[in-house]
Amino acid sequence: MEDISLLLSDIVLNEKFIYGVLSNVKKKSEATFNKVSIKPVLIKEEKKLQLTFEYEKKVIHENLDFLEGIEKIKGLLNEYFRQAMIFTVEADYHILISKKGKATILKKKPTKESIDLSHNRKKTYIIEDGEPCDFLIRLGVMNENGKVLSKKYDKFRQINRFLEMVEDVIPKIKTDKILNIVDFGCGKSYLTFALYHYLVDILKIDVNIIGLDLKHDVISFCNEVANDLNYDRLKFIHGDIKDFTELDRVDIVVTLHACDTATDAALVKAVNWEAQAILSVPCCQHELLDIIHNPIMVPMEKHGIIKEKLSSLVTDSIRANILEILGYSTQLLEFIDMEHTPKNILIRAIKIDKTNKEAVKQYLDFKKFWGIEELYIEKELIDKLNKHLDI
Ligand SMILES: C[S@@+](CC[C@H](N)C(=O)[O-])C[C@H]1O[C@@H](n2cnc3c(N)ncnc32)[C@H](O)[C@@H]1O
Secondary structure: OHHHHHHHHHHHHOOOEEEEEEEEEOOOOOOOOOEEEEEEEEEOOEEEEEEEEEOOOOEEEEEEOHHHHHHHHHHHHHHOEEEEEEEEOOOEEEEEEOOOOOEEEEEEOOOOOOOOOOOOOOOOOOOOOOOOOHHHHHOOOEOOOOOEOHHHHHHHHHHHHHHHHHHHHHHHOOOOOOEEEEEEOOOOOHHHHHHHHHHHHHOOOOEEEEEEEOOHHHHHHHHHHHHHOOOOOEEEEEOOHHHOOOOOOOOEEEEEEEEOHHHHHHHHHHHHHOOOEEEEEEEOOOOOOOOOOOHHHHHHHOOHHHHHHHHHHHHHHHHHHHHHHOOEEEEEEEOOOOOOOOOOEEEEEEEOOOOOHHHHHHHHHHHHHHOOOOOHHHHHOHHHHHHHHOO
16 A cells, blocks of 8 residues: 555645546445545635545535545545546556555556646636536436536526525625524425535535425425435424524525515514525515506506516515615625526625615605505514614
């Protein structure tokens, strides 16, 4: 193993390493994984070795400093594997371990090209196509080699867009304590898993994430996936948003495409917890459809298709305005949705503990303009709102 140690130190520390695979598990070993692939990665501007352990139904990544990584590879070859392929910029090495543990290293001409890990490397997505990512493989968005399936490309783009929105939020909130996060109406939870992967595996932030949904089948499916992936600080619970009492303090509330006033129930919870950040993509905003009316707007109201969009926009504008009154800085951003419907607005709100006084007047005038008496969200937050509306 001494020769292997020298070889690995030379190629890794001198940055000649491109890619490696350990395979052919020793029959008598107790390994539960079948293969380990290794590549250099940049994580938060630090160079690491990423070891991807491939099991029957899941993959697990370990990101290690170079020296730790070398030790780990040596240990794996010692105990579990009989073969390794190591691709470098100078040569390909084929390592064979005999039954007695003797290593033979065969050197061949290089067949792979160097990958650029420099800081200037252009990164198009937070999670890249071509890089195996455990939850995306488990959910069938990528294949085992990290290739995104063509029919899942929209989902892949949506996940990355969502993570970009989260990426902007993180520097604006406190992450010194464990972050409690709830995803209301999580459904099949692609975005919940993405959030966990991004915060825990990439940013190394301590989190406790709960996904909540009304559907029993999706909850048991998501718990099974979280378990397979070893996402041990992510759990899924069955229940209705308005009845959720599992946590007393929640830092980030996510609610993506929860229908109609379910979005409002989530916003109400977030405001009552004084959540540091809210990410919400509303959907099916029916509440105001038969309520809003202003004689000047009749040219828009008389067309069903326009009125539906109009009432969604009015609803989301009021939601954003209420959040501004209650101490949030609010932005409405375009979110890639799976369908081209009005459901592509994301409300991103950050707690700033400062009331936007202009928002109070805007809110009252706007409601009057549309003939709106009282909305679900207003009714639920009336005590808090009254403190501001009376001034
Ligand atoms: C359209 S799916 C969205 C799933 C996921 N958030 C996404 O964006 O891919 C909406 C989910 O919200 C759940 N939902 C709707 N109303 C809810 C409520 N009051 N409490 C909990 N879940 C609710 C539904 O069961 C459904 O799974």
